[in-house]
Amino acid sequence: MAFPSLLFFTVLLLSFSYSISTNIEGNALHSLRTRLSDPNNVLQSWDPTLVSPCTWFHVTCDSNDHVVRLDLGNSNISGSLGSELGELKQLQYLELYHNNIGGKIPKELGKLKNLISMDLYGNKFEGNIPKSFAKLKSLRFLRLNDNKLTGSIPRELTTLSNLKVFDVSNNDLCGTIPVDGPFGSFSMESFEHNRLNGPELKGLVPYDFGC
Template sequence: MAPLSFFYVLVPFLLFLTPALSTNSEGNALHALRSRLSDPTNVLQSWDPTLVNPCTWFHVTCDSNSHVIRLDLGNSNISGTLGSELGELKHLQYLELYRNEIGGKIPKALGKLKNLVSMDLYENRFEGEIPKSLSKLKSLRFLRLSNNKLTGSIPRELTNLSNLKVFDVSNNNLCGTVPVDGPFATFPMESFENNRLNGPELKGLVPYDFGC
């Protein structure tokens, strides 16, 4: 009977642990992000990796199921880079990292954030190309990447983001032509100014990225 009694004790214990392990994966992702960042004013001081639930950390918002849905680190005087760990925040809806000194490339893993509504990375030091993987973010409404050091062309795959309402890549070093399909037909030219872009595509012609 001893093994059976152990079973009855073990199963409820494991069921109790399951939610904690689930939320801990998000805490681990955020702690990995913290390890990449320089934080001279200690805005991330409350990010304690020994806590199972990151919902008590400052600048982190969770839903009623203790899933991280918002990360607010705009204008926080942080620097460093982003990594693929952000792709583990499966329920994230708002990624606010604007007005910092974050550099490096925008991770392709951000394309895993299927619930993302807003991504604000403007006024940082991001470089390299805009990831094509962002075209998987079908819920995305706001994508602001202005005032960085981005290069390459605007991915044509982004024209499939039918919910996109605001798109701003001004003040980068992008080249090629500006898409006109999908939501791009509604974006003002100010969204593209101060780049090496050549203006709108001509419908029916294959776009040619001059200078890319």
């Protein structure tokens, strides 16, 4: 007779774990909402009283109700991002392009190990490109163009072997352009309209030359 009790306990535990994980993701997205100004009410459906954020507009979940995609491109939102986005552990697509989001890009985005695409272009982000992005080993698309980013391009990003598209044009970056890893295949258009000094010449000048 112990088997039904064990089965009930297992189902209860799984249900509890599911509730905890979806609450964490819902809380993270609600925290993001509090940071953003939303004149067009695109975030109106983001109801923090719901157990799961999977019914919210612009949020896509997988079959296990984990958030895998956040689509807020061209939404006329402004404000800033915070560390809470690092809680979306299963996120694969972060699409925030063509808004008015400013401030620094949170280093906690480096926790999103399943991220395939990060599109932050066409905003007002400033400060450095986080070195923590080097942890995003699944990343294929990283578009940071048309912002106000400064500093050099982190050499740690040359370890992202799956990176196919990298665009930092129209910022205020300095130093030299990496040539290792996938950077050997990116076009110069991906780096134009910065203060960059051209491709890195190893052993001749430091990578942050001119910064």
